[in-house]
Amino acid sequence: MKVLFLSRKFPPRVGGMEQHSFHLLHALGAGGVDVRPLVLRRSQIHLVWWLPWALLRGLMLARRVDLIYVADGLLAPLAWVLRFVWRKPAIATVHGLDVTYRNFLYQLVNVSALRRLDAVIAVSDATREELIRRGFRQQSIFVVANGVDVSRFANSLSDKQSVADIIFTSTGKRVSPHGKRILFSAGRLIRRKGFTWFLAEVFSALPPEYIYCIAGSGSERQHLEALIEEHGWQDRVFLLGRVSDAQIGTLFFAADVFIMPNIAVTGDAEGFGIVALEAAACGLPVLAANIDGLPAAIHDGKNGWLVPSGAARAWQEAVVKYSERGAHPVRAEIAAYTKKVFSWEQRAKQYEDIFKKITR
DSSP: OEEEEEESOOTTSOSHHHHHHHHHHHHHHHTTOEEEEEEOOSOGGGHHHHHHHHHHHHHHHGGGOSEEEESSGGGHHHHHHHHHHHOOOEEEEEOSHHHHOOOHHHIIIIIHHHHTSSEEEESSHHHHHHHHHTTOOGGGEEEOOOOOOOGGGTTOOOSHHHHHHHHHHHHSOOOOOTTOEEEEEESOOOGGGOHHHHHHHTGGGSOTTEEEEEEOOSTTHHHHHHHHHHHTOTTTEEEEESOOHHHHHHHHHHOSEEEEOOOOOTTOOOOOOHHHHHHHHTTOOEEEESSTTHHHHOOBTTTBEEEOTTOHHHHHHHHHHHHTOOOHHHHHHHHHHHHHHTOHHHHHHHHHHHHHHHHO
């Protein structure tokens, strides 16, 4: 089978969608699918020239393939044009925000084009429900969760002193890791991630031996900095900004608990939560809010624990309980389960089965 594979998010850029496109493309190829990639390896500012180029190049390539695949909903109009011109089936993966984005023009153009494709693959049941609410035919929707690959963390360190070194490198602050319980979060600093809520409602009630590292950048940074200043947490809460894969890996291996405390924000749902899956695949116990697409990544009691979103007392109790369960056997079980259930080889096989069904 020959597949035209279009993605606007691809390494060396970093992010969950970039990882999804990279690993899916290579896993499909390893499984015998003849993949013809058209991918953007630069920042999204380059879409202004890449989209017209991808359309022209796609018109040349689509004639010789069996199926057109786009890696997210923003590219749906491009897929629809190629489908219309060459009468080839077209499929898109949707991740969450590319369905729910609250913009009239986006809903009119992109989501309408998405609805006209032959099939849509949602990364979670929550994303599937968002599609159904927007009038998509249920029989055209498939659900395939993201896969996980943590090979890029292979050279990361796993001791708490290395975490202290990362804190110093990122913030200029020195902290002794002795006797500390390290909480870690990673992601864009935006409202739905719940970092500000967690600091105000949960971290404020935790004993002083807890420290909290947050990797990422975004619009909520000022709110987080204000909370840190207000409570005098300069030696307990550390905003690391952007960090390398090696540093992320060290935090995954050395922290006591990974925190994903998402809260409900209308029109901005978490489609899946791939960073939580990566943490679990490294053996780090994960506490994730039971909201949006997070239950697709974290299977309660298997590779982490789900906590009611916005329930401060439940979060306080869960953090204390599971930060004391960081023994190696528990971490090994978490990692083994995640790698087995979420392998990219399995995900590629599911995609290939869907491709074959659509092209019959």
